[in-house]
Amino acid sequence: MIEYSYIIAFLPLLSYLLIVFFFSKNNKVAHTVSITAILASFVLSVIVFFEVLANHGPHIFEYEWISMPGFELPLSLYIDPLAAVMLLVVTIVSSCVHIYSVGYMHGDPRYPRFFSFLSLFSFSMLGLVISGTFFGTFIFWELVGLTSYLLIGFWFEKKVAADAGKKAFVTTKIGDLGFLAGLLILSAAAGTFNYSEVYHLIENNQIPVIFITAAGILMFCGAIGKSAQFPLHVWLPDAMEGPTPVSALIHAATMVAAGVYLTARIMSIIVVSHSAAITIAYIGGITALLAASIGLVQNDIKRVLAYSTVSQLGYMILALGCGGYTAGTFHLMTHAFFKALLFLGAGSVIHAVHTNDIQFMGGLSKKMPITSKTFFIASLSIAGIFPLSGFWSKDEIFATILHEGHWFLLVLAVLVAGMTAFYMFRLCFLTFTGKPRDEHAYEHAHESPNTMTYPLIFLAILAVCAGWVGIPWLHHGYASFVYFHHPHHPEPNFALMIIGTIVALAGIYLAYLMYYKRAIDPVKMAERFKPVYTFLFNKWYFDELYMGTVIRFTYWFMEVLFRFDQVVIDGFVNFCGKFGLFNSRIWMTFDVYVVDGAVNGAGYITRWFAGGLRRIQSGAVQNYAFVIFLGVVLLILFRMM
Amino acid sequence: MATLDHYLILSAILFCIGIFGLLTRRNAIGVLMSIELMFNSANINFIAFSKFITPEALTGQIFAVFVITVAAAEAAVGLAIVVLMYRNFDIVNVDNINFMKW
Amino acid sequence: MELPIFYILAAIIIVSALFVVTLRNIFHSALMLILCFFGVAGLYVTLHADFLAAVQVLIYVGAVTILMIFAVMLTQQLTGRKIQQLNDQPLPAALIILSLLILLIVSITRTGFEIADNLEPMPTVGTIGKAFMTTYVLPFEIVSVVLLVALIGAIVIARRE
Numbered sequence: 001m002i003e004y005s006y007i008i009a010f011l012p013l014l015s016y017l018l019i020v021f022f023f024s025k026n027n028k029v030a031h032t033v034s035i036t037a038i039l040a041s042f043v044l045s046v047i048v049f050f051e052v053l054a055n056h057g058p059h060i061f062e063y064e065w066i067s068m069p070g071f072e073l074p075l076s077l078y079i080d081p082l083a084a085v086m087l088l089v090v091t092i093v094s095s096c097v098h099i100y101s102v103g104y105m106h107g108d109p110r111y112p113r114f115f116s117f118l119s120l121f122s123f124s125m126l127g128l129v130i131s132g133t134f135f136g137t138f139i140f141w142e143l144v145g146l147t148s149y150l151l152i153g154f155w156f157e158k159k160v161a162a163d164a165g166k167k168a169f170v171t172t173k174i175g176d177l178g179f180l181a182g183l184l185i186l187s188a189a190a191g192t193f194n195y196s197e198v199y200h201l202i203e204n205n206q207i208p209v210i211f212i213t214a215a216g217i218l219m220f221c222g223a224i225g226k227s228a229q230f231p232l233h234v235w236l237p238d239a240m241e242g243p244t245p246v247s248a249l250i251h252a253a254t255m256v257a258a259g260v261y262l263t264a265r266i267m268s269i270i271v272v273s274h275s276a277a278i279t280i281a282y283i284g285g286i287t288a289l290l291a292a293s294i295g296l297v298q299n300d301i302k303r304v305l306a307y308s309t310v311s312q313l314g315y316m317i318l319a320l321g322c323g324g325y326t327a328g329t330f331h332l333m334t335h336a337f338f339k340a341l342l343f344l345g346a347g348s349v350i351h352a353v354h355t356n357d358i359q360f361m362g363g364l365s366k367k368m369p370i371t372s373k374t375f376f377i378a379s380l381s382i383a384g385i386f387p388l389s390g391f392w393s394k395d396e397i398f399a400t401i402l403h404e405g406h407w408f409l410l411v412l413a414v415l416v417a418g419m420t421a422f423y424m425f426r427l428c429f430l431t432f433t434g435k436p437r438d439e440h441a442y443e444h445a446h447e448s449p450n451t452m453t454y455p456l457i458f459l460a461i462l463a464v465c466a467g468w469v470g471i472p473w474l475h476h477g478y479a480s481f482v483y484f485h486h487p488h489h490p491e492p493n494f495a496l497m498i499i500g501t502i503v504a505l506a507g508i509y510l511a512y513l514m515y516y517k518r519a520i521d522p523v524k525m526a527e528r529f530k531p532v533y534t535f536l537f538n539k540w541y542f543d544e545l546y547m548g549t550v551i552r553f554t555y556w557f558m559e560v561l562f563r564f565d566q567v568v569i570d571g572f573v574n575f576c577g578k579f580g581l582f583n584s585r586i587w588m589t590f591d592v593y594v595v596d597g598a599v600n601g602a603g604y605i606t607r608w609f610a611g612g613l614r615r616i617q618s619g620a621v622q623n624y625a626f627v628i629f630l631g632v633v634l635l636i637l638f639r640m641m
Numbered sequence: 642m643a644t645l646d647h648y649l650i651l652s653a654i655l656f657c658i659g660i661f662g663l664l665t666r667r668n669a670i671g672v673l674m675s676i677e678l679m680f681n682s683a684n685i686n687f688i689a690f691s692k693f694i695t696p697e698a699l700t701g702q703i704f705a706v707f708v709i710t711v712a713a714a715e716a717a718v719g720l721a722i723v724v725l726m727y728r729n730f731d732i733v734n735v736d737n738i739n740f741m742k743w
Numbered sequence: 744m745e746l747p748i749f750y751i752l753a754a755i756i757i758v759s760a761l762f763v764v765t766l767r768n769i770f771h772s773a774l775m776l777i778l779c780f781f782g783v784a785g786l787y788v789t790l791h792a793d794f795l796a797a798v799q800v801l802i803y804v805g806a807v808t809i810l811m812i813f814a815v816m817l818t819q820q821l822t823g824r825k826i827q828q829l830n831d832q833p834l835p836a837a838l839i840i841l842s843l844l845i846l847l848i849v850s851i852t853r854t855g856f857e858i859a860d861n862l863e864p865m866p867t868v869g870t871i872g873k874a875f876m877t878t879y880v881l882p883f884e885i886v887s888v889v890l891l892v893a894l895i896g897a898i899v900i901a902r903r904e
Contacts (some may be wrong), residue, residue, distance in 0.1 A: 620671075620736045622830060626664050630839055636846045643789065645856055651753045651786075653847040655760055657840045662795030664836035665829045670769055670814050674776050675854045678760050681783050681869060685794075692790045696859050699870050702792055703879055709802055710886045714893030720814040722896035727818040728903075735891070736830045742775040 001047045002079050005130055008044045008087060011037040013123035019116035027392050030112035034119045035098045041126065042091035043208065046083075052084040053481065060132055060196055078132030078195050080481045082264060082329055086129040089333050091253050092462070093340045094122045096455035097273045102346050103451035104165035104245050104351060114154060114243070120545040121147035125254050132185050133193040137262065141222065143178065144255045145172050149251060165239040171235040175225020179262075180217030185211055195265065202268045209273060216276035219262065220283075223336045227259025227313045230287040234542050238311055240302040240356075244347030247302060252309045252343050253336040260316040260332050267325050267484050279323025285409045288314030292419040296426075297526075300356045301346045304427050308382065309339055311416060315397055318409060324400030325484035331393035333478075334467050338381040338390060341459035347377035348452055349431060352445040353438070356428040360438040367445040370453045372432040374460040379439045381463045384422035389467025391501070396470060396479075398496050414503050422505030429515035463603040648689035653680035669723045669733045673716060680712040749789060756782035767828045773812045780804045791864040794871055 015037035023029040052059070058080035066073035098118060105114050124143035131137045153165030183193075189211040190198050201207050215544035223229065239251050250256070263270070263280065270277045288311045295307035312335050319328035348371040349364060350356055365372035384395070394417060401410045436442035447453065470478035474541035480487045513519045526533045538544070655678055662675025684705045691701025727733050751834040759779035767773045787796035875883045 717897040721901035
């Protein structure tokens with residue numbers, strides 16, 4: 001089955017084409033086709049997963065694509081345990097989101113289009129996962145970027161949504177440029193795009209370290225853009241203008257994780273190049289802290305989740321930078337489930353109260369029991385509470401950082417864990433407990449339909465259980481499946497587990513005091529730490545900073561270029577035009593008198609001759625006979641002379 | 642005693658008269674008649690040569706028979722055309738039938 | 744004795760032929776044509792071509808000329824239509840024909856023909872018949888087909904649609 005795993009990716013593409021060309025008017029058929037395709041992909045992914053479980057591989061299958069003398073560019077499949085896990089994660093989350101969307105997008109005028117985009121995204125993401133060459137990865141990388149753009153701007157009537165789509169596209173494109181450059185450097189140095197060959201060359205020290213470092217950092221730029229890491233993290237919160245299922249699928253669980261996936265794929269480079277590894281680890285750490293601190297004070301439910309996503313992605317990058325291949329990808333998997341669950345839960349809330357602002361929610365647990373329970377489970381999981389999945393993956397990351405001995409980063413990571421617990425439970429308490437702050441919205445709130453709650457329940461089960469595959473006492477299940485070079489089994493560090501749990505519980509308790517018991521007044525807290533609060537509330541002024549520097553510079557540069565265009569280019573063009581006009585006048589004169597004269601003269605002469613000659617052509621047969629006999633006479637005369 | 646030259650000259654005169662008719666007659670039937678005259682002059686030639694040059698073989702006479710046959714066929718087709726012409730254009734004048742110019 | 748007969752016949756032929764090409768009434772032309780054909784038939788007799796003379800009378804006088812007269816009657820009003828029967832080129836035509844005639848006579852008189860010795864008359868019908876069935880059987884058959892085709896062609900052309 002593994003050799004046919006490209007079918008997993010192509011089923012959603014088929015669904016996309018079917019919907020676009022045949023079912024673009026039929027809601028029911030569109031979602032049926034789309035869901036069938038992704039469920040089939042899910043089933044196939046399960047089969048592939050078990051095959052890979054039996055034989056770790058990597059399984060590589062090459063297909064000829066571009067073949068020229070001296071240049072070969074094949075497409076290939078590269079199925080290793082990580083790819084198998086990713087296939088499973090992507091298809092599970094995607095299936096849940098597809099089903100959820102049936103309820104969430106109900107009544108939308110562009111309902112079939114939404115499903116076609118979802119299918120296209122699933123195709124791109126699955127293709128990204130199974131691609132065995134850097135080049136193929138890059139193609140699918142851009143495709144997910146495109147679908148992300150399409151889906152963020154799905155409600156393009158709203159200017160904010162259209163702007164957010166543009167912002168996301170342009171911002172990630174900066175990183176993609178780095179990816180492309182890194183890709184080219186690597187292929188120039190290695191002479192191939194294939195993962196396996198590149199790995200082999202790097203491990204045998206056949207590529208200079210300087211190239212490896214440059215390629216590694218540049219490719220990581222792609223990951224920075226796609227995974228919304230500092231300093232390109234600004235697009236992800238804005239991307240929340242898209243439909244919530246999209247946020248759950250693309251901007252929480254899968255696409256943004258593609259950066260992490262890519263970083264894991266270039267693990268060979270990170271291992272070789274110490275400087276690249278440190279850079280990656282620190283960027284991850286900074287991002288985690290930065291995003292978590294902003295998340296503390298935001299009021300938009302989806303934005304809080306978005307900052308949380310950025311922060312958790314920072315965790316993964318941090319782990320990978322510390323060489324924690326297993327830890328980073330493990331957290332990627334568990335995070336995909338509970339973050340998708342959080343987003344879908346948030347979507348369910350928004351669907352009920354028609355607002356994103358948690359200041360207008362409150363007390364919804366009575367109205368929406370399933371949503372609130374699953375949301376709480378997910379929050380506990382992300383906070384890292386024993387024995388939910390978040391606990392195990394976060395612990396694995398801590399252990400990895402400790403193993404590498406980056407004490408500063410470890411403290412930072414633990415701090416972020418506490419902040420995460422705090423802002424998640426702030427969100428929970430403000431949304432689901434206490435008194436309703438907007439009676440009108442509360443009155444109209446209701447539990448979402450089954451198509452929305454079932455995916456929530458399913459994902460809640462995964463959010464609890466998915467981490468159990470990585471429990472150190474259960475034969476290190478995950479670590480002995482997804483590993484780099486050799487399975488690495490650190491001894492369970494109880495001290496670290498206890499510290500992590502205590503910090504998380506402290507965060508939750510603080511949130512409990514502030515937003516449930518109201519023992520500490522959040523408003524007074526904000527007043528007391530007003531500069532800090534404002535700074536965080538305005539997201540460290542990153543948007544303003546970019547607006548003031550990069551964008552203003554761009555505008556200034558644009559102005560300069562505009563002037564340059566106007567004066568120099570336009571001047572030149574106008575001069576060329578005028579010169580051309582002048583020139584053409586001269587030639588026109590020449591044409592009129594000489595060329596036309598010659599042509600007309602030829603015509604006139606021909607006409608004059610013809611006027612004479614046509615008289616001979618009387619059309620009367622007897623004239624012709626006369627000429628014949630004249631000819632006969634002349635012939636005889638000539639013969640007799 | 643009439644010699645071969647007598648006959649040939651007579652035939653030449655008849656032939657020329659035929660040509661004159663062919664070139665000048667406006668009536669299509671007249672043209673056909675002129676052609677018959679020319680056929681006859683040719684026949685006179687044939688038979689005169691047969692008589693004076695190959696008296697035993699009679700080749701000229703046999704060719705004269707063929708010529709007569711062809712002339713008869715020509716007359717039949719030609720007259721059919723004339724009749725058709727008259728029916729379609731109401732005229733039998735050749736110089737009015739001058740569609741052969743541009 | 745022969746020479747006067749030849750001249751008389753020649754005179755008949757030439758005069759009637761001239762009438763044929765010059766008479767204004769096409770019907771009279773046809774009658775003159777008959778006279779001309781008779782003259783030619785007489786000429787054939789002086790050339791000891793008895794079979795040809797008979798054929799001439801039968802086919803030309805009896806068939807072709809009658810056909811012509813029928814055509815004339817089908818296409819013209821007989822009674823005195825004084826329309827011009829010659830086109831606008833009789834003078835150049837006459838000139839060119841005169842020169843042609845002079846050239847022909849000059850070349851005829853210049854050419855020395857090998858005249859055969861035996862000029863005695865002899866019956867020709869049997870010889871011609873044998874020749875048609877032996878030496879000239881293929882042309883004979885072909886000319887029969889030509890006649891048939893001409894017959895059918897004439898009918899097809901002249902038939903009313």
